[in-house]
Amino acid sequence: xxxxxxxxxxxxxxxxxxxxxxxxxxxxxxxxxxxxxxxxxxxxxxxxxxxxxxxxxxxxxxxxxxxxxxxxxxxxxxxxxxxxxxxxxxxxxxxxxxxxxxxxxxxxxxxxxxxxxxxxxxxxxxxxxxxxxxxxxxxxxxxxxxxxxxxxxxxxxxxxxxxxxxxxxxxxxxxxxxxxxxxxxxxxxxxxxxxxxxxxxxxxxxxxxxxxxxxxxxxxxxxxxxxxxxxxxxxxxxxxxxxxxxxxxxxxxxxxxxxxxxxxxxxxxxxxxxxxxxxxxxxxxxxxxxxxxx
Amino acid sequence: xxxxxxxxxxxxxxxxxxxxxxxxxxxxxxxxxxxxxxxxxxxxxxxxxxxxxxxxxxxxxxxxxxxxxxxxxxxxxxxxxxxxxxxxxxxxxxxxxxxxxxxxxxxxxxxxxxxxxxxxxxxxxxxxxxxxxxxxxxxxxxxxxxxxxxxxxxxxxxxxxxxxxxxxxxxxxxxxxxxxxxxxxxxxxxxxxxxxxxxxxxxxxxxxxxxxxxxxxxxxxxxxxxxxxxxxxxxxxxxxxxxxxxxxxxxxxxxxxxxxxxxxxxxxxxxxxxxxxxxxxxxxxxxxxxxxxxxxxxxxxxxxxxxxxxxxxxxxxxxxxxxxxxxxxxxxxxxxxxxxxxxxxxxxxxxxxxxxxxxxxxxxxxxxxxxxxxxxxxxxxxxxxxxxxxxxxxxxxxxxxxxxxxxxxxx
Amino acid sequence: xxxxxxxxxxxxxxxxxxxxxxxxxxxxxxxxxxxxxxxxxxxxxxxxxxxxxxxxxxxxxxxxxxxxxxxxxxxxxxxxxxxxxxxxxxxxxxxxxxxxxxxxxxxxxxxxxxxxxxxxxxxxxxxxxxxxxxxxxxxxxxxxxxxxxxxxxxxxxxxxxxxxxxxxxxxxxxxxxxxxxxxxxxxxxxxxxxxxxxxxxxxxxxxxxxxxxxxxxxxxxxxxxxxxxxxxxxxxxxxxxxxxxxxxxxxxxxxxxxxxxxxxxxxxxxxxxxxxxxxxxxxxxxxxxx
Numbered sequence: 001x002x003x004x005x006x007x008x009x010x011x012x013x014x015x016x017x018x019x020x021x022x023x024x025x026x027x028x029x030x031x032x033x034x035x036x037x038x039x040x041x042x043x044x045x046x047x048x049x050x051x052x053x054x055x056x057x058x059x060x061x062x063x064x065x066x067x068x069x070x071x072x073x074x075x076x077x078x079x080x081x082x083x084x085x086x087x088x089x090x091x092x093x094x095x096x097x098x099x100x101x102x103x104x105x106x107x108x109x110x111x112x113x114x115x116x117x118x119x120x121x122x123x124x125x126x127x128x129x130x131x132x133x134x135x136x137x138x139x140x141x142x143x144x145x146x147x148x149x150x151x152x153x154x155x156x157x158x159x160x161x162x163x164x165x166x167x168x169x170x171x172x173x174x175x176x177x178x179x180x181x182x183x184x185x186x187x188x189x190x191x192x193x194x195x196x197x198x199x200x201x202x203x204x205x206x207x208x209x210x211x212x213x214x215x216x217x218x219x220x221x222x223x224x225x226x227x228x229x230x231x232x233x234x235x236x237x238x239x240x241x242x243x244x245x246x247x248x249x250x251x252x253x254x255x256x257x258x259x260x261x262x263x264x265x266x267x268x269x270x271x272x273x274x275x276x277x278x279x280x281x282x283x284x285x286x287x288x289x290x291x292x293x294x
Numbered sequence: 295x296x297x298x299x300x301x302x303x304x305x306x307x308x309x310x311x312x313x314x315x316x317x318x319x320x321x322x323x324x325x326x327x328x329x330x331x332x333x334x335x336x337x338x339x340x341x342x343x344x345x346x347x348x349x350x351x352x353x354x355x356x357x358x359x360x361x362x363x364x365x366x367x368x369x370x371x372x373x374x375x376x377x378x379x380x381x382x383x384x385x386x387x388x389x390x391x392x393x394x395x396x397x398x399x400x401x402x403x404x405x406x407x408x409x410x411x412x413x414x415x416x417x418x419x420x421x422x423x424x425x426x427x428x429x430x431x432x433x434x435x436x437x438x439x440x441x442x443x444x445x446x447x448x449x450x451x452x453x454x455x456x457x458x459x460x461x462x463x464x465x466x467x468x469x470x471x472x473x474x475x476x477x478x479x480x481x482x483x484x485x486x487x488x489x490x491x492x493x494x495x496x497x498x499x500x501x502x503x504x505x506x507x508x509x510x511x512x513x514x515x516x517x518x519x520x521x522x523x524x525x526x527x528x529x530x531x532x533x534x535x536x537x538x539x540x541x542x543x544x545x546x547x548x549x550x551x552x553x554x555x556x557x558x559x560x561x562x563x564x565x566x567x568x569x570x571x572x573x574x575x576x577x578x579x580x581x582x583x584x585x586x587x588x589x590x591x592x593x594x595x596x597x598x599x600x601x602x603x604x605x606x607x608x609x610x611x612x613x614x615x616x617x618x619x620x621x622x623x624x625x626x627x628x629x630x631x632x633x634x635x636x637x638x639x640x641x642x643x644x645x646x647x648x649x650x651x652x653x654x655x656x657x658x659x660x661x662x663x664x665x666x667x668x669x670x671x672x673x674x675x676x677x678x679x680x681x682x683x684x685x686x687x688x689x690x691x692x693x694x695x696x697x698x699x700x701x702x703x704x705x
Numbered sequence: 706x707x708x709x710x711x712x713x714x715x716x717x718x719x720x721x722x723x724x725x726x727x728x729x730x731x732x733x734x735x736x737x738x739x740x741x742x743x744x745x746x747x748x749x750x751x752x753x754x755x756x757x758x759x760x761x762x763x764x765x766x767x768x769x770x771x772x773x774x775x776x777x778x779x780x781x782x783x784x785x786x787x788x789x790x791x792x793x794x795x796x797x798x799x800x801x802x803x804x805x806x807x808x809x810x811x812x813x814x815x816x817x818x819x820x821x822x823x824x825x826x827x828x829x830x831x832x833x834x835x836x837x838x839x840x841x842x843x844x845x846x847x848x849x850x851x852x853x854x855x856x857x858x859x860x861x862x863x864x865x866x867x868x869x870x871x872x873x874x875x876x877x878x879x880x881x882x883x884x885x886x887x888x889x890x891x892x893x894x895x896x897x898x899x900x901x902x903x904x905x906x907x908x909x910x911x912x913x914x915x916x917x918x919x920x921x922x923x924x925x926x927x928x929x930x931x932x933x934x935x936x937x938x939x940x941x942x943x944x945x946x947x948x949x950x951x952x953x954x955x956x957x958x959x960x961x962x963x964x965x966x967x968x969x970x971x972x973x974x975x976x977x978x979x980x981x982x983x984x985x986x987x988x989x990x991x992x993x994x995x
Contacts, residue, residue: 025793028790032808032866035822078337079349141734167723196712228930248325250355288877361956362957368745369746535856678958
């Protein structure tokens with residue numbers, strides 16, 4: 001008898017179940033897509049159509065003008081620059097922060113699982129608990145710290161802040177992943193004489209791609225979308241895209257150009273959407289390999 | 295070799311050139327519309343004087359996010375040169391000892407003589423000028439769509455509270471929304487400014503809101519004010535909750551509603567929609583408050599910065615107080631100049647009325663700081679009042695309960 | 706011996722940074738809650754108890770009550786929906802990555818975007834209600850977002866939409882990690898499909914439940930941006946959460962000491978809920994050390 005594939009729980013013979021399955025999936029997919037469909041469809045309508053019509057109707061006169069506005073012409077402050085100039089600030093902040101916090105998380109996970117460290121368990125517990133700290137508590141003391149370090153208002157300061165608050169989740173992800181790492185491989189590598197860094201660099205890290213992806217997605221999303229730190233620890237040279245988007249969308253004066261707002265929200269979300277879609281497969285694989293074995 | 299030497303010289307001279315140019319960093323929340331355009335005028339003015347404008351806009355909620363960012367900036371010893379600020383917030387910052395001294399400039403320019411005393415309470419701290427006021431807004435205005443009123447049979451603007459209620463009734467019966475309103479706490483409180491002034495007059499307003507006198511806060515006059523708020527509530531449409539103020543103005547502009555009680559920044563919306571005062575829309579004081587003005591003033595508070603930036607800061611302050619700028623900015627913004635010696639030639643009819651009302655109130659002593667906009671009590675008490683007013687307006691408190699709660703809020 | 710100090714050395718940057726910037730700041734906040742801080746921190750102690758004031762504030766109890774309602778609904782619905790989605794996706798469907806991406810993408814959006822989009826959708830005058838009415842359903846009403854009693858449920862809707870995809874991913878990973886042997890054995894024994902799920906599979910998803918609980922609890926605590934973008938805290942104060950309370954009193958009302966007191970209370974609450982999970986993870990850690 002042929003072995004049925006592990007996860008095939010397909011009931012044999014009855015096709016109606018499959019039909020029902022797809023029907024439910026499609027309905028749910030439709031509900032999940034609805035907000036983004038509404039945002040998209042209204043971002044290419046002229047403002048008059050939005051006011052007059054309903055939010056699901058197709059545009060009678062589709063226009064890309066709102067996207068152009070959001071990108072480079074909309075008022076963000078005194079300047080009418082659109083969102084374009086602020087992408088650079090966000091990338092300059094996010095990429096180093098993600099890289100450094102991933103590196104730290106990986107090293108921490110490595111040390112905590114492969115070495116005896118005095119109080120290692122307690123340290124892990126404290127690092128883990130640190131992810132729950134509400135950010136409002138952090139604002140003022142961190143501002144003081146950045147001021148003392150002389151990096152207040154700069155991209156460097158933002159990188160430092162995001163790195164520090166990314167350590168918690170990073171350590172959690174990697175530590176769970178390395179805890180499930182086959183110990184035989186580690187033992188034989190050690191017997192071959194692999195030292196601390198060689199063991200990490202040559203054996204463990206290369207095998208960690210799935211969890212690296214999980215961590216990168218998580219950190220990238222959180223840091224890219226952060227507003228509070230971005231508005232408070234930056235100055236006119238370094239404020240990130242979220243602050244600019246907020247200026248576009250939450251302005252307390254002027255006509256509300258919803259189409260431009262939605263186009264702007266999309267443009268701001270594109271990098272994270274791309275990261276999600278491109279690495280979706282690795283994401284699930286990474287979660288599988290890492291955090292859920294228990 | 296020669297090329298790198300020349301390149302080096304060029305970049306060195308550019309660097310010193312850049313250091314010699316002055317700059318101001320300005321934190322504000324005027325991120326769109328006429329205000330941003332008006333700031334742009336200020337920016338160009340400064341640039342022509344060799345001062346570059348470094349913009350730090352943080353939008354949202356009447357400055358909430360900006361004020362949070364400001365705390366972080368001040369704590370990190372990296373404050374912006376100038377910050378848009380209102381009322382008691384200015385005083386609170388001054389108490390921290392982190393603001394600049396503008397007295398030298400102020401006495402040279404004679405600010406003491408031309409800025410209304412009520413404003414100076416905020417622009418100065420312990421006798422020193424610390425901020426340059428940009429405008430004077432007033433909150434006890436009513437804006438009405440003339441066509442809607444005519445269709446409803448309202449021919450003259452009401453001057454008494456009962457007349458106002460009667461007019462609202464007529465508009466509602468004619469099938470329109472009586473009062474266009476946005477249910478956000480500050481908007482509810484803006485209504486309350488006008489209602490309390492109309493119900494108790496300037497003396498009561500001062501006693502309750504400025505002196506925080508418990509007896510006044512618990513008095514029947516306060517309860518009557520809440521009753522009147524409940525009356526207004528019955529003329530508001532069912533979707534008023536969390537509506538932005540400019541969408542409420544749009545309801546009046548588009549002829550869906552008859553009246554809106556709002557500060558004179560609403561005028562900007564009407565003008566943007568190409569409406570003409572007197573012809574398309576009417577502006578009058580909340581019935582019962584003609585002759586009184588509850589004001590709030592946007593001011594640019596100057597922070598203590600390094601010696602290198604102080605020159606630029608002074609230039610900014612001077613440019614803000616320049617009568618030409620005061621006229622140009624306020625024509626667009628809907629407010630009136632913070633200087634009493636600016637000509638009203640460029641202003642529309644509502645603006646002219648506003649300036650006349652301000653001069654009258656300044657002379658008679660009926661110019662009071664708006665409670666709703668932080669010019670009567672500091673932030674903690676103001677927000678305590680907000681809690682009561684908005685909960686009452688949303689029906690979760692009775693007028694009697696609200697009156698008691700107002701007295702509790704000042705403790 | 707190199708091995709003695711190198712691991713500790715490698716851990717030390719994280720220990721120092723987390724030590725100062727998390728626990729140091731928590732201690733600082735604890736101290737602040739006894740001071741007379743208003744607009745900025747001050748070291749002078751307060752004459753009256755900030756905690757007394759905190760517990761006398763209607764706003765605070767409203768925030769805590771709302772957090773209770775919100776977090777229970779949010780966590781339970783997200784977990785159920787996430788698990789349901791994972792089970793569906795796990796049925797070897799075609800276009801699995803497409804469906805997976807569709808359910809996962811909301812997580813990529815910032816809370817400001819989510820709040821703004823849903824604010825629009827739920828606004829009776831431009832969103833669902835109006836659309837349904839224009840389509841002919843004249844009496845359709847959906848104005849929860851404007852209703853003091855119901856507004857908190859709109860926050861639940863938006864938040865569930867945002868994160869149930871992530872929960873789905875966690876459960877999917879858990880499902881795929883289940884030992885095939887046990888499943889085969891159950892099937893050979895003739896067990897029906899749904900029974901297999903109920904008796905065999907779901908009990909083994911314990912770790913997924915726990916991980917998603919942590920992620921969801923973490924989101925619930927931090928949901929300041931979402932609430933502000935969606936309802937502004939209103940109608941009135943109907944959708945205030947402790948994060949909103951903390952922000953308002955610390956930054957907007959210039960009552961930093963009261964904000965600090967609320968933060969301390971919040972942290973204690975969080976600790977009570979989360980420490981069991983942390984201890985569980987720590988126990989696992991013990992088993993892992995070489």
